[in-house]
Every structure is written in C-alpha cells, then in structure tokens.
Amino acid sequence: MNNPKHFFLTGVFLVIAVTGSAGAMAAPALVKEKQCDTCHRFASGPAEKEQYGPDLFFAGDKFQKKWLENFLQHPEAIRPAGHTRDPGFLKGQRRTEPHPVLNSQETRQMTDYLMSLKTLKESPPLNLPALSKGARVRVKILFERDYSCIACHQSYNLAGLPRGGVSGPSLLDAGNRLRPEWVYQWLKNPKAFATQGRMPLYRFDEETLKQLTQYIMSHTKDDPGQ
C-alpha cells in the first residue's frame, strides 16, 4: 500500500486536523470526571491502547445534537460487535462495560462541548430531499448489491426488519443520529476522519454520493419500513 495518494491524503488529513478544531470549546471538567478520555479520543493522532470507543474529535460534524442529548442520558450500543480498536472485536467478545449515564445538566454541558468539536473547515448544508419510494428501492440495490454495505452494516429489509452485518456501526437509526453533511463527507473521503478504517474506499460520483447519503439518512427507528 505504498501509494503516493496515501501520502497526499494523509497530508490533507493532517492539515484538516490541525486547522479544523479552532472553534472547539475547552473540555469541561466533566470529561475527566466521567473518564471519557479513557475510551474516546478528543484530538486526532495515534490512539492510546485503551481507547476502544469511537473518536469524538469530529463529534460536532458527525452527530445531531438532539440524538446526542438523548444518547448521553440513555446510552445504547451503536456497534453491535464493539469498536474496531476493541481487542475482542474480531473474536465476538466486545467490551460490555455500560456507557456512563449523564443527568440533564451534565448532558447540556457535554453536548455543547461535543458539538463544538469539528474537523471539517466547511460543512455547507446539503438540503437533500427525501427519496421517493421507487428511488429508495434503486439506491437500496446500490447499497446492498453494488457496494456490499449490508455485509458490515445493519440496515432494514423491505418489511422494516433489521438485516445486515455487525462489524460496522448500525445504521438502523442513522437518520436521527448522523448529520447528512458528515455522511456525505465520510462516503466521499473517510480518511478525512480516520487515517485507516476497515471500510472499503469507494470513488462514488456526485449523484451516487448524494443518493447513498439520502438512503442512509432515511434509516430511522421511528419509521423502519418507510
């Protein structure tokens, strides 16, 4: 994998990582108090050995504020097999310690902080319309057949029931959890957020990027069978 493009992309990543976090708030004492940095990274760079939770240095790009507020008070597993840095990941032995539960005051403080953590210098709103039913079926075929996403991500079948692999984060509530702008950027260039991930890299054209983003954002627990 000694490809010049990797050096270029790594360079882009480093530039973004250095310049993109300028608007971040100072970490509240709560981060230390709840030992969040034991599992999560709040800055780019090499992971500590024990940091088995998802990276949060781009939490403000990635998450919807309302979902984050709810998650911090009612945590649930997003990655059924655990995080890829978890030593038990490939063995089906994910770490099972429960995520800390925050009270409403702590949640407000933590959410404000997390939403200030951004990597993207610019993230203009996408304003993508919802897919029609016919278009959704067409993109479902792209998602499941052409790009094999279903092998690693939980999605919904046509009856609205969960279906798919567990090594990637579940997409069952992606429409409430993720910001479409982040999904779009992740699909376009995941190396902007993670130097190396287990998801294959793709070179989607612009239309496909938008359609897949719309499709992923159409996944919600409120309406799984839409």
Add this chain to the structure above:
Amino acid sequence: MNRAFLIIAGLILWALPAGCGPDPAEEKPAAPPAESAPTAPAAAHGSRAHPVTAQTRQTYQFYCAQCHGTEGHGNGINAPYLTVPPRDHTKADYLETRSDEYLFTAIQKGGLAVGRAPCMPSWEYTLDKDTIHSLVSYIRELCRCEAL
C-alpha cells in the same frame, strides 16, 4: 407502507442478484479445467512472485477477517448475518477449482464481478495490486492448495 408497493419492490429485488442474496452458483462449483493436473500445494508458496509477508497477514486480519474469520474459516463476526456464508479459505476442494486470477478479481472487483455473492465488496481503491496478489498467496497458504 403500501402493500402493492412492497410486493413489487420485493419482486424487483428478488429478480436482481440482490445484496447478499442466495447465490445461484453457490451449490455448483465449476468443474476444474480438463487439462489441468493436481500440483503439490505447499511447495509453491515460497516461490510466488508476491509472497506472504507479515503485512499480508496484518491486512487479512484488518479487512478480511471481519467476514472470513481470523483463521480464514469463513466464520467472521459478520458471517451469521449474511445470507451467503463467507468463503472458507481453508477449504481446498473449492479453492483449487479457482485460478489465482479469479481470486485476484474477486478481491479487487468484488463478488459480483466473478458471478458470486455481492456481500464481498470491491477492494480496488483500498488495496493496491501487490497487496491483493499477496492476499491471493495467503489464501493459497490457508487452503494449502493451488489452482488445478
């Protein structure tokens, strides 16, 4: 959701080789070429143009083991959730019927490109050609077999 729409959409997905759906070729592995003869498997590994290195094994663990398992038995953490089981890379009886070029294309372009299950994605833009060649060598090491 409209019942008629569900039925139509279901028929469309069924008619196409839909995501990780049943693979019509799954039960009928192609017969080995008539002119080929069995070769001594293990002896060939060391002489391969793209030998298995520590990097190869690491790459397999990082990407392939999610579905194919850490030891290549096809029992990775995604395996129970896939309609078509991931290939068991330790089984010579199937893998010796496949050429190295076939395995290379399956990794590079994905399962659909070789008429197999679409659960196997394309790694074309993730892994360079030398890495894919070395993964083919590693699969040959796991199955202790060569193409017939």
